[in-house]
Amino acid sequence: MAAAAxxxxxxxxxxxxxxDAGGPWVAAEASHIxxxxxxxxxxxxxxxxxxxxxxxxxxxxxxGAWLIERLRRTAAEANLKAEIKGLNPRxxxxxxxxxxxxxxxxxxxxxxxxxxxxxxxxxxxVAVAGQDFYAIMQMLxxxxxxxxxxxxxxxxxxxxxxVHHLDRVCYRAVPIILLINFLIGCILAQQGxxxxxxxxAETFVVDMxxxxxxxxxxxxxxxxxxxGRSGSAxxxxxxxxxxxxxxxxxxxxGFDPVEVLILPRMIALIIALPxxxxxxxxxxxxxxGLVSWLYGGFPPExxxxxxxxxITMDTFxxxxxxxxxxxxxxxxxxxxxxxxxxxxxxxxxxxxxxSVVKAIFLVIVIDGFFAVFFAAIGx
Amino acid sequence: MNxxxxxxxxxxxxxxxxxxxxxxxxxxxxxxxxxxxxxxxxDVKRGEILGFVGGSGGxxxxxxxxxxxxxxxxxxxxxxFGEDLDALSEEDRSALERRWGVLFQxxxxxxxxxxxxxxxxxxxxxxxxxxxxxxxxxLAKLEMVGLHRDVLDKMPSELSGGMVKxxxxxxxxxxxxxxxxxxxxxxxxxxxxxxxxxxxxxxLQQTLGLTVFMVTHDLDSLHTACDRVAALAxxxxxxxxxxxxxxxxxxxxxxxxxxxxxxxxxxxKTGRKRV
Ligand SMILES: Nc1ncnc2c1ncn2[C@@H]1O[C@H](COP(=O)(O)OP(=O)(O)OP(=O)(O)O)[C@@H](O)[C@H]1O
Ligand SMILES: [Mg+2]
Numbered sequence: 001m002a003a004a005a006x007x008x009x010x011x012x013x014x015x016x017x018x019x020d021a022g023g024p025w026v027a028a029e030a031s032h033i034x035x036x037x038x039x040x041x042x043x044x045x046x047x048x049x050x051x052x053x054x055x056x057x058x059x060x061x062x063x064g065a066w067l068i069e070r071l072r073r074t075a076a077e078a079n080l081k082a083e084i085k086g087l088n089p090r091x092x093x094x095x096x097x098x099x100x101x102x103x104x105x106x107x108x109x110x111x112x113x114x115x116x117x118x119x120x121x122x123x124x125x126v127a128v129a130g131q132d133f134y135a136i137m138q139m140l141x142x143x144x145x146x147x148x149x150x151x152x153x154x155x156x157x158x159x160x161x162x163v164h165h166l167d168r169v170c171y172r173a174v175p176i177i178l179l180i181n182f183l184i185g186c187i188l189a190q191q192g193x194x195x196x197x198x199x200x201a202e203t204f205v206v207d208m209x210x211x212x213x214x215x216x217x218x219x220x221x222x223x224x225x226x227x228g229r230s231g232s233a234x235x236x237x238x239x240x241x242x243x244x245x246x247x248x249x250x251x252x253x254g255f256d257p258v259e260v261l262i263l264p265r266m267i268a269l270i271i272a273l274p275x276x277x278x279x280x281x282x283x284x285x286x287x288x289g290l291v292s293w294l295y296g297g298f299p300p301e302x303x304x305x306x307x308x309x310x311i312t313m314d315t316f317x318x319x320x321x322x323x324x325x326x327x328x329x330x331x332x333x334x335x336x337x338x339x340x341x342x343x344x345x346x347x348x349x350x351x352x353x354x355s356v357v358k359a360i361f362l363v364i365v366i367d368g369f370f371a372v373f374f375a376a377i378g379x
Numbered sequence: 380m381n382x383x384x385x386x387x388x389x390x391x392x393x394x395x396x397x398x399x400x401x402x403x404x405x406x407x408x409x410x411x412x413x414x415x416x417x418x419x420x421x422d423v424k425r426g427e428i429l430g431f432v433g434g435s436g437g438x439x440x441x442x443x444x445x446x447x448x449x450x451x452x453x454x455x456x457x458x459x460f461g462e463d464l465d466a467l468s469e470e471d472r473s474a475l476e477r478r479w480g481v482l483f484q485x486x487x488x489x490x491x492x493x494x495x496x497x498x499x500x501x502x503x504x505x506x507x508x509x510x511x512x513x514x515x516x517x518l519a520k521l522e523m524v525g526l527h528r529d530v531l532d533k534m535p536s537e538l539s540g541g542m543v544k545x546x547x548x549x550x551x552x553x554x555x556x557x558x559x560x561x562x563x564x565x566x567x568x569x570x571x572x573x574x575x576x577x578x579x580x581x582x583l584q585q586t587l588g589l590t591v592f593m594v595t596h597d598l599d600s601l602h603t604a605c606d607r608v609a610a611l612a613x614x615x616x617x618x619x620x621x622x623x624x625x626x627x628x629x630x631x632x633x634x635x636x637x638x639x640x641x642x643x644x645x646x647x648k649t650g651r652k653r654v
Binding site: 027031070093101102243 | 509
């Protein structure tokens with residue numbers, strides 16, 4: 001009875017090794033008990049059988065039960081006759097439960113080497129880029145097919161849905177687009193004036209702001225903003241719908257997810273981006289004009305007069321013509337990534353991130369192509 | 380003999396000698412000004428398996444979630460281990476939370492962790508176990524709920540509905556809780572597995588002195604596993620007692636529930652089987 005406090009003790013009785021377990025054999029004591037269990041056989045005993053006496057165990061939970069079982073198994077593996085004695089019948093079921101578990105050694109965790117990993121990762125990235133291109137083309141194809149079908153039967157277009165998405169990606173984006181473009185316009189003008197002043201060429205600031213904003217910056221800023229704002233939302237929405245089998249539900253009801261979910265989103269985006277680009281460009285010109293007036297010192301009439309000379313209708317069109325293409329690529333990437341989401345929350349996050357990153361990257365690439373193209377045709 | 384003393388209860392801490400492990404009084408809970416539970420009273424006794432029945436949408440999950448503190452209550456009180464949940468400090472509360480395990484209706488596995496990591500998560504956070512012991516215990520728990528070790532490294536999205544239930548049960552058992560809340564544990568399981576599940580719950584209840592609060596529609600579970608049944612209708616408990624009493628009750632709702640078309644084939648075959 002004096003041993004009640006000891007968790008585990010060993011004594012030799014004749015040819016039998018008696019292990020007295022006592023006290024609380026619970027998870028909270030696990031580290032102590034495990035150390036004792038590990039060491040108890042390290043001392044050499046010339047025993048032929050082992051009796052594990054658990055009558056003094058006050059409390060037992062599954063961790064404790066497993067450690068008793070481990071004690072027994074270690075002895076059994078050393079070809080000793082091991083027996084558990086004095087078990088409170090209440091705990092028998094628990095011990096029986098753990099006795100049938102862990103029969104095979106645990107799976108080793110797969111380990112990889114760093115270099116091997118890096119090369120594999122690189123290869124994967126290349127392969128993924130190829131798959132991306134293929135997936136985007138495939139998505140474009142199915143959208144074109146569905147759009148063609150809808151064009152012949154206009155009533156099947158989900159008009160409400162288009163309006164709903166237009167509200168989200170266009171109308172609600174107006175304030176932030178206005179603000180950002182206004183600030184960009186201000187910064188461009190301020191920088192221009194500051195640096196051009198040295199050559200006495202301040203008035204060319206108007207040319208610079210006008211051309212830069214209308215041809216490049218307006219549409220780029222808006223596209224990047226929309227990719228971050230709406231592209232990510234599209235991916236997350238489609239992704240979580242896919243996760244919860246909503247897509248499958250649509251499909252089995254005879255609806256085409258491309259028609260119901262993707263086409264309205266694409267149409268909304270393609271309408272929204274030119275509108276936002278126009279609004280954004282105007283805000284940027286306004287910002288540029290304001291700074292030219294307050295900081296550069298030329299009044300609004302002069303600014304407008306210069307602007308009229310500096311830009312043509314073509315400058316304006318070049319910017320605007322790019323917008324629907326940007327919308328297309330943002331939407332395609334967002335939908336492709338959304339449909340790639342698999343079961344986990346992590347996967348959803350991953351694909352939302354890559355949707356935004358890829359969309360912005362492609363927007364800039366396409367802008368580059370347009371620049372080359374316009375230079376070639378001399379606009 | 381300390382047969383009634385639950386495993387893990389602090390010898391001089393809270394909850395010793397309290398007969399009712401959970402007691403809810405005049406509980407009112409609702410959403411958007413519409414009450415779902417309307418003055419509900421319920422006691423769950425130490426060491427029993429309480430089967431909780433009620434119509435779909437009746438508020439069973441809401442009650443479970445209210446007791447474990449996920450839904451705020453409008454009024455009333457809830458005592459768990461004799462402690463008023465409202466009066467507890469943050470620290471005491473999280474200590475209390477470690478003494479119960481919850482199996483959510485939908486499993487609620489962490490979707491970005493593997494099965495192994497899901498089961499190990501609570502143990503890793505709350506216990507100091509060596510990696511080897513952690514591995515062994517988590518595998519033992521999974522095997523206890525009837526899962527094969529092949530599922531260890533699967534993601535939750537790769538599991539069948541029944542497997543999700545089992546992994547979730549293994550996770551809720553990870554810390555050897557004293558109270559187990561089960562929300563429809565056997566729905567989505569085949570009858571053999573459901574029977575095994577009932578036996579497992581009974582085994583755990585008897586060895587660990589577990590108190591089980593089980594929401595279920597499974598008449599077999601009610602017959603074989605539950606010590607008592609509580610029936611919820613209209614936001615209130617309309618009856619509690621052993622299944623035999625429920626079967627004999629004249630209450631129209633209970634008659635419809637236990638003597639309806641689907642229940643017909645079962646009646647007569649009663650009596651709780653002990654493993
Ligand atoms: N988060 C919530 N917001 C609003 N209402 C809710 C919410 N959760 C539940 N409800 C409502 O509370 C009621 C009870 O729902 P509860 O999930 O508890 O039903 P249940 O009894 O568990 O049903 P089942 O057997 O189908 O699981 C339902 O009418 C439901 O619409
Ligand atoms: Mg429910």
